[in-house]
Amino acid sequence: MMRNISLAITGVLIIMLTACSSDEGPMGENGAKDDFDREAMLVNWADNIILPRYENYNQKVGILSRAVGIFSKEISQAHLESLRMAWLEAYMAWQPVASFEIGKAEELRLRNFTNVYPADVENIEENITEGTYNLSLSSKFDEQGFPALDYLLFGLADSDERLLAKFSEEDSDNGYTRYLVDITARLQSLTQQVLDDWKGGYRDVFIGNNGTSGTSSVNKIANDFLFYYEKALRANKVGIPAGQFSSGPRSEFAEAFYNGATSKALLLASLDAVQSFFNGEHHGGTGFGPGFGSYLDVLSTSKDGEQLSKRINDQFDRARSEADLLNPDLATQVGEDNTKMLKTFDELQKNVVLMKVDMFQALNIRVDFVDADGD
Amino acid sequence: MTTVRNCSLLIAFSCLSFFACDSDDTIAIDPVITPEIETPAQYTFERNGASTVSFSGQTTRIKMASELIDLMKDFDAMNKGNLLEFFRNDQQAPEDMYPYSDESLNTSTKSVKSKVAASQDFFSANSVESAEIKDQFEAWIVAQVDEVKPQEDIAAIAGTAGQIADGTSTRYVTGKGLEPNQLVNKGLIGALMVDQMLNNYLSTAVLDDAASGDGTNREKNDAGTVEEGKNYTAMEHKWDEAYGYLYGTSEDLSKPNATIGKDDDFLNKYMGRVEGDADFTGIAERVFNAFKLGRAAIVAKDYAVRDEQATIIRKAVSEIIAIRAVYYLQQAKASLTMETPDYGAAFHGLSEGYGFIYSLRFTRKSDSNAPYFVASEVDDLLKQLMEDGDNGLWDVKEATLDVISNAIADKFDFTVAQAGSTN
Known part of the structure; x- marks a missing residue:
C-alpha cells in the first residue's frame, strides 16, 4: 500500500517537475x-x-x-x-x-x-x-x-x-x-x-x-566546465587558500606556491579561458562562434528582466575586477589581507549559482557531479 | 525563478498529500495524548543545582573508534598489533604497547569491541551471532594489513588488491574492490552506535527492568533514588547513554544540532548528511526533540511519553542507515554508467554502501523487537552485491544496484529517488 502511494506520488512529482522545467527548457512548451x-x-x-x-x-x-x-x-x-x-x-x-x-x-x-x-x-x-x-x-x-x-x-x-x-x-x-x-x-x-x-x-x-542525453558532448562539456569552475578555479585557486573550507587561511595551498609570484596570473588566465569558452570565443581571440552564451540567447533566457548571458558575463567581469586587486602571489595576499581573497571568492561564487541553477536549468542539463563526501 | 518557486510549492502540496496518505494507514482516532511535559530547549537536566547528564563512556568509545579508523588509513603506522589493540583495548597504560594518540583514552578500560553487537534486546541471548559479528570486524581489520597494505603501490585490477583513483583521492581496495576501512567505519555505525542506542539504551528492558542494588530502574526512578555516588538515576543515565552515541563528540553537548554532521565520522556525520538532503530536512530536529522530551519524561516519571520518543528515535535513526545505503548504491551506479566508468569513485561509494547495508541488521522497527532486515536478509543483500561475477564489485551490474536499492527502500517510507541524491 505504502509503496503504491509512494510510486504514485513520485509519478506525480516527476510530471510536475517536467511540466515546470519545460517552461524554460530547450524542449519548448509543446x-x-x-x-x-x-x-x-x-x-x-x-x-x-x-x-x-x-x-x-x-x-x-x-x-x-x-x-x-x-x-x-x-x-x-x-x-x-x-x-x-x-x-x-x-x-x-x-x-x-x-x-x-x-x-x-x-x-x-x-x-x-x-x-x-x-x-x-x-x-x-x-x-x-x-x-x-x-x-x-x-x-x-x-x-x-x-x-x-x-x-x-x-x-x-x-x-x-x-x-x-x-x-x-x-x-x-x-x-x-x-x-x-x-x-x-x-x-x-x-x-x-x-x-x-x-x-x-x-x-x-x-x-x-x-544529442541531449546525459552522456552527450554538450552535457558532458557543460558539466566539465561547471565542475572546473566550481572546484578547480573557485575552490582550489581562491577558496581553499583563503580558508573558505577550513578553520583558517591556508596560504601554502596556493597554486605555484614556491614560485611565489604567479598565482594571480594563473587565476586570471583560468578565468579568462572560462569566460571566453562561455562566449564561444576562438582561441587567440580571432572571432566568436556558438557557445553557452549564444545558446542562452536563442532560448531568450533572462533573469530578473535581464539577459542571463549578460548577467553571467557581467559577473565574470566583477570577479575579474576583484581578482585584479590581488597581490601577484595569492599566498602573500592571504597573509596580508585575506578579505580581498574572500571578496574575489564571493564574486566567483555568484556565477556558480547563475550557471549551475539558471543556465543548467535553461539548457535542460543535469548536474552530474555531487560534492564529494570528503572522506 | 518564479517557475522554480512554483515547483517547490507543488512539491510541498504533494508532501501534504503524502502525509494524508500516511495517516490513512494509522487512522488517527486515538485520543491525542497531549504531553504535559514541555520539550526543553536544550539537553540540560539538573538535580539540586547540579547536572544529571552523563555519557562520557560513549564519547570515549567514539574517540577510540575514530582513532581506529584513522590508523586503518595510515599504512606506514599500522600493523595487526596496533589495529587490533585499538579495536579491543585490552591493554592499559602504562603497559599499553599501542597507546592511542589521545592520552585520555589510554587509562580507559572501555573498548569498541566489547560493545559491538552487544545490545540487550538483540544479542543478550544471541552470543553466537554477536561473536560472529565481532570476528567479522577483526577480519576486516586484518584484511587491511594482510591484503591491502602489501599492495599499496600497485594499481588495483579485477581480482588483485591495490590502489585506485577516485577524483584527486586514492582508494585502497581488496581484490574484490572493497575498502576494509570503510567496512569497519560504516559497519560500526550499525554494530556499535545504532545497536547500543536503539536496542540497548532505549530498550524498556534496559530502561525499566534492570536491577542494581535495591530495586529496578523504574522503581528507583519513581522514588527519585540516585545511583551511588552519582547525581542521576539509573534510568536517566541509560537514556543519556543513548544520546551520547549520536551527540557524544558535539561541540556543544547540550545543543548539538549547531554542528550536526561535523563532530565525528559515524552516526553524527550521517545524521548531518541526511539532514542536508532537502527530502529529509527536519530529521535532526525531530530526533533531538525526541531525546529532550524523552529525558524530560523520565524526570516527570511519564514512561508512556518516554517510550513514544524512543519510537520516534528508532524510526528516524533506522532511516538514516537505510537512506545512506541507498544513496551510495545509486551514486555508485552513476559512476559506473559513465562513458568512462569511474571504478574508483564507485568502489569507494559501494564500500560505504556495504557498511551501511551491513548496519541494517542493527536497525529497529518501531513496533516490534526486530530489525528492518534480519541477519539472513542482510547477508542476502550483500551476496547480491558481491556475486554478479568472480571479482565482486568489479563485476557488479547496474540492475543489481537497483534491485538492492528497491529492496531497502520498500521497507521504509522513502523512495530510491529521494535517497539516491542529495538534490
Whole structure:
C-alpha cells in the first residue's frame, strides 16, 4: 500500500517537475526541440577552441621539455632562468585546457596528473632519494606535474646557488635532475596522447555525439566546465587558500606556491579561458562562434528582466575586477589581507549559482557531479 | 525563478498529500495524548543545582573508534598489533604497547569491541551471532594489513588488491574492490552506535527492568533514588547513554544540532548528511526533540511519553542507515554508467554502501523487537552485491544496484529517488 502511494506520488512529482522545467527548457512548451544547432556549437568548440588550445599547450610543454633537456646537460643559472620561463608559459597554457576532462583526458586523468597542489614535498624527496617511483599511480598525483616542477625549480633551496648545487651533486646520475626529466617527460607524454586522440578521430566522435542525453558532448562539456569552475578555479585557486573550507587561511595551498609570484596570473588566465569558452570565443581571440552564451540567447533566457548571458558575463567581469586587486602571489595576499581573497571568492561564487541553477536549468542539463563526501 | 518557486510549492502540496496518505494507514482516532511535559530547549537536566547528564563512556568509545579508523588509513603506522589493540583495548597504560594518540583514552578500560553487537534486546541471548559479528570486524581489520597494505603501490585490477583513483583521492581496495576501512567505519555505525542506542539504551528492558542494588530502574526512578555516588538515576543515565552515541563528540553537548554532521565520522556525520538532503530536512530536529522530551519524561516519571520518543528515535535513526545505503548504491551506479566508468569513485561509494547495508541488521522497527532486515536478509543483500561475477564489485551490474536499492527502500517510507541524491 505504502509503496503504491509512494510510486504514485513520485509519478506525480516527476510530471510536475517536467511540466515546470519545460517552461524554460530547450524542449519548448509543446515538447518540440529548440532551434539551437548543437552540432554547430560542438564544431566551434572542437575546431576553434579545444584543439587550438591543446595545440598551444602541447607546444609550450614541448618548449619546456627542451629547456629541461638543455638544463640537465648543463646546469647553469642562465639555463635555469630559461627553464623557469618555459615552465611558466606552459603552466599558463595549461589553464585554458584544464576544464576539458573528456575523452582521452578523462581516461588518463589528465588534470589530476598535471596540476594537483600543494605538491607532496616529502614524498617527492623520498622518490628522488630512492630513485624508484611509479608515476602512473593515483597516489602520486601530487608528486608530479606543474606543482612538483614548481618545487624543483623554486623551492629546493633558499638561493639559486644552492638550488643549482642540488642538481649538480653527483654529476653522473643526479636524483634531482633525473626526477625533473622524468616528470617533464610524463607531462609531455600525457598532453601528446590527448592531442593525438583529438586529431586522430575523437573530434568526429565528439561532434557526432550531438544529442541531449546525459552522456552527450554538450552535457558532458557543460558539466566539465561547471565542475572546473566550481572546484578547480573557485575552490582550489581562491577558496581553499583563503580558508573558505577550513578553520583558517591556508596560504601554502596556493597554486605555484614556491614560485611565489604567479598565482594571480594563473587565476586570471583560468578565468579568462572560462569566460571566453562561455562566449564561444576562438582561441587567440580571432572571432566568436556558438557557445553557452549564444545558446542562452536563442532560448531568450533572462533573469530578473535581464539577459542571463549578460548577467553571467557581467559577473565574470566583477570577479575579474576583484581578482585584479590581488597581490601577484595569492599566498602573500592571504597573509596580508585575506578579505580581498574572500571578496574575489564571493564574486566567483555568484556565477556558480547563475550557471549551475539558471543556465543548467535553461539548457535542460543535469548536474552530474555531487560534492564529494570528503572522506 | 518564479517557475522554480512554483515547483517547490507543488512539491510541498504533494508532501501534504503524502502525509494524508500516511495517516490513512494509522487512522488517527486515538485520543491525542497531549504531553504535559514541555520539550526543553536544550539537553540540560539538573538535580539540586547540579547536572544529571552523563555519557562520557560513549564519547570515549567514539574517540577510540575514530582513532581506529584513522590508523586503518595510515599504512606506514599500522600493523595487526596496533589495529587490533585499538579495536579491543585490552591493554592499559602504562603497559599499553599501542597507546592511542589521545592520552585520555589510554587509562580507559572501555573498548569498541566489547560493545559491538552487544545490545540487550538483540544479542543478550544471541552470543553466537554477536561473536560472529565481532570476528567479522577483526577480519576486516586484518584484511587491511594482510591484503591491502602489501599492495599499496600497485594499481588495483579485477581480482588483485591495490590502489585506485577516485577524483584527486586514492582508494585502497581488496581484490574484490572493497575498502576494509570503510567496512569497519560504516559497519560500526550499525554494530556499535545504532545497536547500543536503539536496542540497548532505549530498550524498556534496559530502561525499566534492570536491577542494581535495591530495586529496578523504574522503581528507583519513581522514588527519585540516585545511583551511588552519582547525581542521576539509573534510568536517566541509560537514556543519556543513548544520546551520547549520536551527540557524544558535539561541540556543544547540550545543543548539538549547531554542528550536526561535523563532530565525528559515524552516526553524527550521517545524521548531518541526511539532514542536508532537502527530502529529509527536519530529521535532526525531530530526533533531538525526541531525546529532550524523552529525558524530560523520565524526570516527570511519564514512561508512556518516554517510550513514544524512543519510537520516534528508532524510526528516524533506522532511516538514516537505510537512506545512506541507498544513496551510495545509486551514486555508485552513476559512476559506473559513465562513458568512462569511474571504478574508483564507485568502489569507494559501494564500500560505504556495504557498511551501511551491513548496519541494517542493527536497525529497529518501531513496533516490534526486530530489525528492518534480519541477519539472513542482510547477508542476502550483500551476496547480491558481491556475486554478479568472480571479482565482486568489479563485476557488479547496474540492475543489481537497483534491485538492492528497491529492496531497502520498500521497507521504509522513502523512495530510491529521494535517497539516491542529495538534490
